[in-house]
Amino acid sequence: MAIEIEQPSVGLSKVAVSETHGEDSPYFAGWKAYDENPYHESSNQSGVIQMGLAENQVSFDLLEKYLEEHSEGSSWGKGAPGFRENALFQDYHGLKSFRQAMANFMEQIRGGRAKFDPDRIVLTAGATAANELLTFILADPGDALLVPTPYYPGFDRDLRWRTGVKIVPIHCDSSNNFQVTPQALEAAYQCAESMNFKVRGVLITNPSNPLGATIQRSVLEEILDFATRKNIHLVSDEIYCGSTFSSSEFISVAEILQTRDYKNSERVHIVYSLSKDLGLPGFRVGTIYSYNDKVVTTARRMSSFTLISSQTQHLLACMLSNKEFTEKYIKTNRERLSKRYDMIIKGLKNAGIECLKGNAGLFCWMNLSPLLEEPTREAELTLWKIILNEVRLNISPGSSCHCSEPGWFRVCFANMSEQTLEVALERIHKFMEQRKRK
Amino acid sequence: MTLTRSIQYPNPEPEVQTRKPGRATAMRLIVPLQGVVQGRGGLIFGSLIPCALFYFLQLYLKRHRSSNSRSNPPSPSTSSPNLAEITRTSSRSNLLSRGLIGPVRISSRAMSIAKPNDSPYYIGLDKASEDPYDRISNPDGVIQLGLLENRLCFDLIAKWMSENLSDSMMGREGGDLSISGITTYQPVDGTMELKLAMAGFMSRVMGGTVSFEPSQMVLTAGATPAIETLCFCLADHGNAFLVPTPYYPGVCSFDRDVKWRTGVELIPVHCRSTDNFILSITALDQAFNQTRKRGTKIRGILLSNPANPVGNLLSREMLYNLLDFAREKNIHIISDEIFAGTMYGNEEFVSMAEVLDSENFDKNRVHIVYGLSKDLSLPGFRVGMIYSFNENVLAAARKLTRFSSISALTQRLVVSMLLDTRFIEEYIETNKKRVQNMRDLFVAGLKTLGIRCADSSAGFCCWADMSKLIPTYSEKGELELWDKLLNVAKINVTPGSACHCIEPGWFRCCFTTLAQEDIPVVMERIRKVADTSTLCS
Numbered sequence: 001m002a003i004e005i006e007q008p009s010v011g012l013s014k015v016a017v018s019e020t021h022g023e024d025s026p027y028f029a030g031w032k033a034y035d036e037n038p039y040h041e042s043s044n045q046s047g048v049i050q051m052g053l054a055e056n057q058v059s060f061d062l063l064e065k066y067l068e069e070h071s072e073g074s075s076w077g078k079g080a081p082g083f084r085e086n087a088l089f090q091d092y093h094g095l096k097s098f099r100q101a102m103a104n105f106m107e108q109i110r111g112g113r114a115k116f117d118p119d120r121i122v123l124t125a126g127a128t129a130a131n132e133l134l135t136f137i138l139a140d141p142g143d144a145l146l147v148p149t150p151y152y153p154g155f156d157r158d159l160r161w162r163t164g165v166k167i168v169p170i171h172c173d174s175s176n177n178f179q180v181t182p183q184a185l186e187a188a189y190q191c192a193e194s195m196n197f198k199v200r201g202v203l204i205t206n207p208s209n210p211l212g213a214t215i216q217r218s219v220l221e222e223i224l225d226f227a228t229r230k231n232i233h234l235v236s237d238e239i240y241c242g243s244t245f246s247s248s249e250f251i252s253v254a255e256i257l258q259t260r261d262y263k264n265s266e267r268v269h270i271v272y273s274l275s276k277d278l279g280l281p282g283f284r285v286g287t288i289y290s291y292n293d294k295v296v297t298t299a300r301r302m303s304s305f306t307l308i309s310s311q312t313q314h315l316l317a318c319m320l321s322n323k324e325f326t327e328k329y330i331k332t333n334r335e336r337l338s339k340r341y342d343m344i345i346k347g348l349k350n351a352g353i354e355c356l357k358g359n360a361g362l363f364c365w366m367n368l369s370p371l372l373e374e375p376t377r378e379a380e381l382t383l384w385k386i387i388l389n390e391v392r393l394n395i396s397p398g399s400s401c402h403c404s405e406p407g408w409f410r411v412c413f414a415n416m417s418e419q420t421l422e423v424a425l426e427r428i429h430k431f432m433e434q435r436k437r438k
Numbered sequence: 439m440t441l442t443r444s445i446q447y448p449n450p451e452p453e454v455q456t457r458k459p460g461r462a463t464a465m466r467l468i469v470p471l472q473g474v475v476q477g478r479g480g481l482i483f484g485s486l487i488p489c490a491l492f493y494f495l496q497l498y499l500k501r502h503r504s505s506n507s508r509s510n511p512p513s514p515s516t517s518s519p520n521l522a523e524i525t526r527t528s529s530r531s532n533l534l535s536r537g538l539i540g541p542v543r544i545s546s547r548a549m550s551i552a553k554p555n556d557s558p559y560y561i562g563l564d565k566a567s568e569d570p571y572d573r574i575s576n577p578d579g580v581i582q583l584g585l586l587e588n589r590l591c592f593d594l595i596a597k598w599m600s601e602n603l604s605d606s607m608m609g610r611e612g613g614d615l616s617i618s619g620i621t622t623y624q625p626v627d628g629t630m631e632l633k634l635a636m637a638g639f640m641s642r643v644m645g646g647t648v649s650f651e652p653s654q655m656v657l658t659a660g661a662t663p664a665i666e667t668l669c670f671c672l673a674d675h676g677n678a679f680l681v682p683t684p685y686y687p688g689v690c691s692f693d694r695d696v697k698w699r700t701g702v703e704l705i706p707v708h709c710r711s712t713d714n715f716i717l718s719i720t721a722l723d724q725a726f727n728q729t730r731k732r733g734t735k736i737r738g739i740l741l742s743n744p745a746n747p748v749g750n751l752l753s754r755e756m757l758y759n760l761l762d763f764a765r766e767k768n769i770h771i772i773s774d775e776i777f778a779g780t781m782y783g784n785e786e787f788v789s790m791a792e793v794l795d796s797e798n799f800d801k802n803r804v805h806i807v808y809g810l811s812k813d814l815s816l817p818g819f820r821v822g823m824i825y826s827f828n829e830n831v832l833a834a835a836r837k838l839t840r841f842s843s844i845s846a847l848t849q850r851l852v853v854s855m856l857l858d859t860r861f862i863e864e865y866i867e868t869n870k871k872r873v874q875n876m877r878d879l880f881v882a883g884l885k886t887l888g889i890r891c892a893d894s895s896a897g898f899c900c901w902a903d904m905s906k907l908i909p910t911y912s913e914k915g916e917l918e919l920w921d922k923l924l925n926v927a928k929i930n931v932t933p934g935s936a937c938h939c940i941e942p943g944w945f946r947c948c949f950t951t952l953a954q955e956d957i958p959v960v961m962e963r964i965r966k967v968a969d970t971s972t973l974c975s
Binding site: 009010011012013014015016017021023053055057060063083086087088089090125126128129132136137138139140141143157158161162200231232233266267279280281282283284285292294295297298301302304305306307308309310311312315 | 552589595662666672674675815816842844
């Protein structure tokens with residue numbers, strides 16, 4: 001008879017067992033509830049409607065049409081002569097044609113108001129990887145990045161988990177529509193210093209997630225000046241720039257640098273991706289655009305851990321070079337998002353709910369603070385659970401975005417059909433009516 | 439937490455280098471001297487001139503900086519700032535990393551990566567790509583034998599692509615697979631379709647003797663992030679892995695994949711030609727004890743099987759011994775089996791998975807890395823995997839792989855290719871024959887030059903013993919021969935020292951980027967160098 005001897009179990013690393021991945025937060029917990037009981041227009045009308053996923057499906061038909069008319073087979077040519085080289089191509093510089101197409105697309109989205117050099121583009125498998133990579137390059141373990149609140153919950157994981165870098169929040173509040181102020185910047189910097197963290201940079205999202213609003217020119221200039229004074233970096237995550245409802249309202253930090261003749265630009269880095277603007281998150285396409293040569297070089301080398309499939313690069317190079325398609329797509333996408341936004345704002349207003357005035361993004365920032373029992377995080381989470389379980393809507397509580405004012409929620413509207421959005425609005429309306437009666 | 443209005447906004451901070459003038463000047467004095475102490479070359483040459491240059495440069499820069507404007511608004515395509523181009527001593531990098539002067543600082547991790555690549559591996563690659571051999575248009579160019587790519591069966595893949603491409607992507611065969619299935623967010627660790635297809639493919643290429651569970655797979659964008667992710671899961675910064683030498687160098691090498699961002703050390707365990715470079719448990723044990731003595735914790739063994747660069751296999755018995763050793767020391771084993779499908783000859787490949795299946799070993803410590811870059815010659819597509827028996831590792835890896843997920847577009851294409859069993863069979867069989875043929879010709883060619891190769895059963899290269907040709911039996915001698923081969927014979931091979939081989943004179947020669955007609959050319963060129971080498975030695 002074999003004797004059972006207790007074997008010491010083999011250990012794992014601190015990274016593996018840490019909770020820094022943040023996947024236990026309500027932000028992700030709601031997704032689980034959705035997965036277990038997903039709403040479906042015909043087959044599951046009482047299911048949970050997913051309003052916590054910032055995905056853009058409003059212009060999917062345009063993509064589908066393009067891909068059907070320009071099948072990949074034809075883009076390789078007869079007998080697929082270019083294919084050989086493509087399948088072998090694993091150079092971290094990325095396909096030149098793709099980088100060129102990305103640079104052009106980025107210029108187009110900004111209305112031609114900023115120029116982009118394809119040789120400054122570093123490709124990564126998604127913006128998630130781009131943000132992490134930049135953090136590895138700009139900061140050492142134990143250093144800090146300043147990030148305005150509220151911010152995308154994924155940053156806790158993407159910027160901190162493997163890098164060992166800290167996030168120190170720049171607190172913003174509703175008194176000025178959550179805009180960053182010089183005082184808030186300075187306070188965050190001092191806070192980091194008092195905790196003995198070396199601040200290495202400021203990371204902003206413009207247009208903002210979860211606010212759904214662009215950053216004003218004067219604020220951008222203040223942030224840039226702040227970074228220059230402190231001799232730190234500025235990372236501008238602009239992945240929602242194509243989702244600005246009106247093209248003229250988005251101001252990229254690239255434009256500001258251009259007007260300043262690129263003075264002090266070597267501290268600025270832009271993150272972009274096709275996941276939101278082009279609705280292609282599955283393709284894993286992200287970029288770092290840096291004005292700093294050393295950062296470009298090191299980011300390129302480090303990107304070997306997160307290369308974009310050469311096949312995908314090739315397909316997208318063709319697609320993004322098709323000016324007719326991109327112009328139509330960008331314009332139509334903006335119009336449809338704007339229409340959706342109007343629809344949801346109106347619907348919420350009818351239900352007696354106010355939102356932050358937004359002009360971009362795939363979501364709106366809803367104010368439910370009047371409904372809270374008390375102005376605390378716990379009360380917000382209680383309300384969130386009620387909305388999840390009773391109203392059966394998965395929305396993201398502001399506390400998961402580190403918002404310092406309780407009661408705000410992010411509500412996504414672009415990842416569903418108009419009919420589904422109607423259903424969601426009806427449910428909210430009913431819920432608010434019931435509350436009023438109580 | 440908002441500040442009250444009464445707090446003044448602080449005056450713009452002065453440029454940091456003027457903050458403590460005395461201290462800064464003192465530092466600038468010390469730095470050039472430091473450069474002298476650390477620098478190469480004669481005392482006078484190495485001290486006065488760089489010192490003077492350095493001083494004048496700093497004066498020049500300080501003058502420009504104090505006028506508060508950059509002299510060169512960096513137009514996007516200019517090269518790096520002047521400071522970086524002047525000198526490459528470590529004193530310069532100390533300057534920049536201290537962040538006290540000028541340019542905004544980047545992290546220490548990044549600084550080490552930013553250094554120019556000066557290893558023979560990169561120099562050789564650069565030379566070969568600048569002046570590539572072409573039988574017709576550039577017969578005097580550099581012949582590339584340093585890149586581990588397989589071009590021998592490309593015609594088969596190209597044919598499949600041209601016949602199947604658009605259908606496979608649009609998914610018109612199966613009604614369920616519309617384009618919307620692949621544009622949206624996918625499971626970060628890969629689609630179930632691809633996992634199933636990979637399981638089938640792996641089983642086939644490894645001889646059909648072992649089966650793989652899709653639920654134990656985490657797919658990654660290539661084997662490179664698979665290895666790094668595993669290291670992040672199994673070891674902390676400052677821990678170490680034991681790695682048998684020679685091990686693979688290069689763009690995506692163990693050195694980079696493991697060390698760069700994880701901070702994990704690699705401890706070489708030297709293998710000898712007398713053992714045909716097969717790992718010995720004694721050597722492993724010695725290395726383990728020595729490392730532990732100096733206070734570093736060993737978390738596991740990292741090996742490639744089939745081995746790169748030698749191309750040999752680990753026997754079933756050796757795998758048992760390794761598992762026993764790992765159990766005894768309570769450490770992990772990472773087995774990179776990426777060449778398992780490129781076997782030739784009669785030996786049988788035994789995967790770690792197969793051994794674990796059949797025996798009662800603790801599976802929690804074993805992790806396999808695989809990918810399609812070698813066996814299916816699709817490195818550009820970035821398809822790799824972690825295969826583990828440890829649920830906790832899988833749980834962590836699944837979350838980490840979001841930083842390196844495979845494009846859904848490519849997943850769809852690869853699934854279609856892998857499910858075309860007729861094509862896969864044809865590919866595997868043909869590839870095997872062609873690789874074996876090329877290898878036999880190459881090894882025979884070297885033999886006529888008196889150069890023998892280590893016994894190997896898999897992979898794209900042969901491990902050649904050119905120790906008789908090197909001027910001195912040392913790494914220096916080996917590099918001199920390498921240099922001659924590159925610049926005189928104009929063939930790019932990888933010297934053993936780049937692979938951390940402890941015996942000088944071994945070279946890795948990859949033959950799968952050649953055509954048969956090129957082999958005599960290669961041999962002739964080597965012969966010329968060999969003749970002059972033996973004359974001189």
